Amino acid sequence: MMVAGIGCRKGAAHEDILSAIETALEAHGLAVTALSALATATLKRDEPGILAAARRLDLPLLVVDNASLAGAAPRTLSHSQASQEAAGTPSVSEASALAAAGADATLLGPRISVGPATCAIATSGATA
Numbered sequence: 001m002m003v004a005g006i007g008c009r010k011g012a013a014h015e016d017i018l019s020a021i022e023t024a025l026e027a028h029g030l031a032v033t034a035l036s037a038l039a040t041a042t043l044k045r046d047e048p049g050i051l052a053a054a055r056r057l058d059l060p061l062l063v064v065d066n067a068s069l070a071g072a073a074p075r076t077l078s079h080s081q082a083s084q085e086a087a088g089t090p091s092v093s094e095a096s097a098l099a100a101a102g103a104d105a106t107l108l109g110p111r112i113s114v115g116p117a118t119c120a121i122a123t124s125g126a127t128a
Helices: 014-027 050-059 066-075 081-087 090-103
Strands: 002-008 037-041 061-064 112-115 117-123
Touching: 002 014, 002 050, 002 090, 014 037, 014 050, 014 117, 037 050, 037 090, 050 061, 061 112, 066 081, 066 112, 081 090, 090 117
Parallel strands: 002 037, 037 061
Antiparallel strands: 002 117, 112 117
């Protein structure tokens, strides 16, 4: 399973979200077809840009609860004070990707920031 975790500032456009996903995939030499799902934190579940990006890519959007984010937080690679204060995790995109991909998931690298959006790719199982 390969999951793109998404974080963003409030009101980020779907084009910004898609750009962050594309940039993260390119950084790891992957195509969008490698993704199983997108994931984000509960506080971002209603962000129009994230919802539109998931529809555009025809991928499920997995919403990660706060307890799961907290459980994945020690495995994140990046630290954002804003993310820590708003979501209780050092990186919404990284923790969301890790939590959604499963207990054995690993990040392919630190999150990628593009404008108001971040994306981190986590993989688990046979794709790791």
